[in-house]
Amino acid sequence: MALSPPRERKHSKLIPLLSIFFSLWIILLLFSFPSPSSPPPPPTSQCPQDMPKFYIYNLPSNFNHHLLHHCKSLNIYTNMCPYVSNEGLGRQLSGKSSSWFVTHQFLAEMVFHARALRHPCRTLDPTSANLFHVPFYAGLYASSHFRTANLTLRDELAVTFSDYLTRQPHWHRHHGRDHFIVVGRTAWDFMRNDDSTADFGANRLLLLPEIKNMTVLTVERQPWAGRNQYGIPYPSYFHPRNRSELTSWQELVRKSTRTHLFSFVGGSRPAANQMAAVRGEILKQCNASAQCLQVECEAGTSRCYEPDRVLNLMMRAEFCLQPPGDSFTRRSVFDSILAGCVPVFFSEHTAYTQYKWYMPNRTQDWSVFLGSDQWIRIEEELGKIQKIQIQQMRIQIIDLIPSMTYAHPDVVHGDEIGFRDAVDVALVELNRLVWSGRKPV
Ligand SMILES: *[C@@H]1O[C@H](CO)[C@@H](O)[C@H](O)[C@H]1NC(C)=O
Ligand SMILES: *[C@@H]1O[C@H](CO)[C@@H](O)[C@H](O)[C@H]1NC(C)=O
Ligand SMILES: *[C@@H]1O[C@H](CO)[C@@H](O)[C@H](O)[C@H]1NC(C)=O
Ligand SMILES: *[C@@H]1O[C@H](CO)[C@@H](O)[C@H](O)[C@H]1NC(C)=O
Ligand SMILES: *[C@@H]1O[C@H](CO)[C@@H](O)[C@H](O)[C@H]1NC(C)=O
Numbered sequence: 001m002a003l004s005p006p007r008e009r010k011h012s013k014l015i016p017l018l019s020i021f022f023s024l025w026i027i028l029l030l031f032s033f034p035s036p037s038s039p040p041p042p043p044t045s046q047c048p049q050d051m052p053k054f055y056i057y058n059l060p061s062n063f064n065h066h067l068l069h070h071c072k073s074l075n076i077y078t079n080m081c082p083y084v085s086n087e088g089l090g091r092q093l094s095g096k097s098s099s100w101f102v103t104h105q106f107l108a109e110m111v112f113h114a115r116a117l118r119h120p121c122r123t124l125d126p127t128s129a130n131l132f133h134v135p136f137y138a139g140l141y142a143s144s145h146f147r148t149a150n151l152t153l154r155d156e157l158a159v160t161f162s163d164y165l166t167r168q169p170h171w172h173r174h175h176g177r178d179h180f181i182v183v184g185r186t187a188w189d190f191m192r193n194d195d196s197t198a199d200f201g202a203n204r205l206l207l208l209p210e211i212k213n214m215t216v217l218t219v220e221r222q223p224w225a226g227r228n229q230y231g232i233p234y235p236s237y238f239h240p241r242n243r244s245e246l247t248s249w250q251e252l253v254r255k256s257t258r259t260h261l262f263s264f265v266g267g268s269r270p271a272a273n274q275m276a277a278v279r280g281e282i283l284k285q286c287n288a289s290a291q292c293l294q295v296e297c298e299a300g301t302s303r304c305y306e307p308d309r310v311l312n313l314m315m316r317a318e319f320c321l322q323p324p325g326d327s328f329t330r331r332s333v334f335d336s337i338l339a340g341c342v343p344v345f346f347s348e349h350t351a352y353t354q355y356k357w358y359m360p361n362r363t364q365d366w367s368v369f370l371g372s373d374q375w376i377r378i379e380e381e382l383g384k385i386q387k388i389q390i391q392q393m394r395i396q397i398i399d400l401i402p403s404m405t406y407a408h409p410d411v412v413h414g415d416e417i418g419f420r421d422a423v424d425v426a427l428v429e430l431n432r433l434v435w436s437g438r439k440p441v
Contacts, residue, residue, distance in 0.1 A: 045120045046120055047120045047121035048120075048121075050428065051121045051424065051427055051428055051431070052121060052129075052130035052131050052427055052428070052430070052431035052435075053121055053122075053123045053128055053129050053130055053131075054116070054119075054121055054122060054123065054129055054130065054131040054132065054133055054427060055122070055123055055124070055125070055126045055129035055131070055132050055133070055170070056113075056116055056117060056122060056132075056133045056135060057132065057133065057134045057135065057168075059134065059135060059136065059164075060164070062157070062160075063135075063136045063137065063141075063157070063161060063164075064113070064135055064136060064137045067137050067140045067141055067144065068084050068137075068140075070144065071083075071084050073144060074140050074143055074144045075143045075144070076143075076146065076147065078104070080104070080140070082102070083102070083103070083104035083107060084107070084110065084140075086101060087110060087111070087113075087114035087409055088103075088104075088107040088109075088110025088111045088113070088114055088235075089101040089103055089111060089114070089235075089239055089408070089409075090102040090103045090104055090107075093237060093307055093308070095308070096308075097245070099238060099239050099240045099241055099245055099408055100237050100238055100239075100307070101237055101239055102237065102305075102307060103235045103236065103237055103239070104235075105219075105234050105235070105331035106139050106143070106184045106185050106219070107139075107184050107235060108139075108182060108183075108184040108217075108219055108232060108233075108234065108235050108406075109135070109136075109137050109138065109139050109140070109182045109183055109184035110137060110140075110184065111184075111235045111239075111406045111409075112182045112217070112232070112406070112422075112423055112426075113133075113135040113137075113182070114409035115406060115407060115408075115409045115411075115421070115423045116133055116135075116423060117409065118409055118410065118411075119423065119427075121427060126170050129170075129178075130178065130431055130434070130435060131178055131179075131180060131427065131430055131431060131434065132170060132178055132179040132180070133179075133180060133181075133182070134165065134179055134180070134181050134214070135181075135182070136161055136181055137184075138158070138161075138181065138183045138184075138185075138190065138205055139183050139184035139185035139189070140184070141157050141158075141203075142185055142189045142190060142201070142202070142203055142205070143185065143189075143201075145157075145201075145203065146201030147201070151192075151195060154203050155203045155204050155205075158190075158203050158204060158205035158208060159208070161205070162208045162209075162210035162211060165179070165210050166210055175213050176210060176213035176214045177213060177214075177434060178434050178435075179213075179214045179215070180214055180215040180216070180217060180430055181211070181214060181215075181216055181217070182217045182218075182232070183205075183216060183217070183218045183219075184219060185218075185219065186218065186219060186220035186327050186329065187206055187216070187218045187220055187221050187222040187226050187229050188202060188220070188222060188327060189201065189202050189203070190202060190203055190204070190205040190206040190207075191204070191206050191207055191222060191225070192204050192207075193207060206226075206229070212228060213228075214228065215228055215230060215430060215433065215434065216228055216229045216230070217229075217230055217231075217232045217426055217430075218230070218231065218232065219231065219232060219233070219234045219329060219331075220327055220328060220329040220354060221353075221354055223328070223349050223353045223354075230356075230357060230426075230429070230430075230433075231329075231354035231355040231356070231357070231358070232355070232357075232358075232422060232426055233334050233355065233358060233404045233405075233406075233422045234329070234330075234331035234333070234334045235331075235334075235406050236331070236334045236335050236338050236404070236405070237307040237311070237335070237338070238338055238405060239405070239406055239407060239408040240405065240407060240408060241407065241408045241410060241411050241417075242411065242417065242418055243417070243418030243419050244418075246401070246402055246405070246418075246419055249401070250340075250398050250401055253315060253338075253339060253340035253398055253401075254340060254394075254398055256315040256316070256339075256340065257316070258315075258316055258317060258318045259316050259317075260291055260292060260293045260316055260317045260318070261291040261292070261317065261318050261319060261379065261382055261383065262286070262289075262291060262292050262293075262317055262318065262319040262320070262321060262344070262378065262379065262382055263286075263292060263293040263294065263313055263314060263316070263317035263319070263320050263321065263341070264282050264283070264286045264292065264293075264294050264295075264320070264321045265294070265295045265297065265304055265310050265313065265314070265320075265332055265335075266279065266282075266295075266296075266297050266304065266321075266323070266325065266330075266332065267279075267296060267297035267298050267304070268280060268283055268298075269325060269326070273326075275324045275325075275327075275328070275347070276323060276324055276325050276326075278323045278324075278346045278372075278375050279323050279325070281375050281376065281378075282321055282323055282378065283296070285378050285379060286321075289379050291379055291383075292379070293313050293316060293317050294313075295309060295310060295313055307335075310332075310335055311335065311338065311339050314335060314336050314338075314339035314341040315339045315340065315341070317341055318341070318342060318382075318390050318394075319341065319342050319343075319344050319368065319382050319390075320332070320336035320339070320341040320342065320343055320344065321344045321346075321378070322336065322343045322344060322345055322346070322350055322351075323346045323347075323350075324346065324347050324349070324350055328347055328349035328350050328354070329349070329350055329351070329354055330350065333350065333351055334404055337397055337400055337401060337404050338401060338404070338405075340394055340397055340398050340401075341397070342366070342367060342368065342390060342393045342394060342397055343366075343367045343368070343397075344367070344368045344369075344370060344378075344382070345367055345368070345369050345370070346369075346370055346372075346375070348369070351363075351367070352369075357425055357426065357429040358400070358403055358404060358422070358425060359400065360396065365392070365393065365396055366393050366396035366397050366400065367393070368381075368382065368385065368393075402419040402420060402421060403420055403421065403422060403424075403425045404422060405421050405422060406421060406422050406423065407419075407421040407423070
């Protein structure tokens, strides 16, 4: 299957020096992120028995924090400065509790890093670590070079990164097998294997031999060639600090009155995009149905990115349609889970082949799959599902919320967090993957 290029592409031109200094100043003034020279204090609570100890590399800042100095030009469509604030959670959402943020869909690499830095299983002693987290902000790097025509230049930081890794003493112990990176964008952005498609914007990071020895956590794995790639949730908007906050949200979602059968938050795609062809059908049927709620996301509007609007809508529908778009996966899947809305899939690669660490393998228990022969009558197909079945699916979906959530990075400063979040699940599964339950020697 041919993949269409990601929507966010191409950024160009040298930024005038002045604007660099200005952005730097803005960041320093408004936002705080840990300075690479002063790591946050070691965690205060205990690492649970069944979780691995991990070490976080203190990388040269050009691989992570330095990129943030250019936050205005990290992405052609969006000024990323507000989004990289609060260590990648973004700005706080007004009108809700302090654990809601306007989090950008492609910042899992920052959100994961922030949480890992203060995680109770982090160790500052590499000799006692089972796993090594290498916090390269590869997604931000990739999007900042989508428009770089010179491919050598576009790949440069990726190549420097893999050189750096092989010069680390702990790399050689296991040839990098116990090392992992987290990338906040889809794997396709790092797998350019054909230079004739170079305007795709991608670099070659995930094809470099060093990276092939590591485990790559990504919001979208390449389903056929992504042997060492594992899907992690896109970050949504809720970053709770404790269990009670989480359970009250689950309760709210459970009680929510669902006035409509289905809903769709999204826009159309060009006819050339075969993968997203079903979107035309969805928009037409949703518009025509009194049973469908919709937020249209046409170019130039930001309505689809207003967390309140999106969640309120998803909380009023039984089902949330999740067609592929620019790629197979969507952040919207995780928004709908957060809203207790049962996801409806049109491709197995939107979730089933992606997030095996997170989602039960009996997919029919928590989601609906519509084959292409069913696309012309979505309402009719969904209408056939019995109320009791929908309720059972919703119970499963609501149970998934904790593990799909990135807890607020400050959690461990107080008591135990009280639930396993997306980072906890990743650490446990990584450990199993790398050591099959054995401890490294
Ligand atoms: C591309 O970038 C590399 C690295 O900066 C440089 O050495 C090379 O001359 C550039 N090539 C062209 C055609 O500009
Ligand atoms: C990758 O791992 C293999 C062993 O499985 C090792 O021979 C090779 O040198 C490693 N590559 C790098 C770049 O470390
Ligand atoms: C949980 O976190 C919220 C938000 O920080 C706070 O208001 C609340 O007091 C906390 N509850 C408990 C039981 O710690
Ligand atoms: C949606 O439906 C209305 C009538 O209910 C119609 O006027 C409008 O053209 C439709 N829009 C689309 C995109 O189909
Ligand atoms: C599905 O998941 C269950 C429980 O996690 C596991 O026991 C079972 O082997 C899995 N089945 C397949 C086909 O992966």
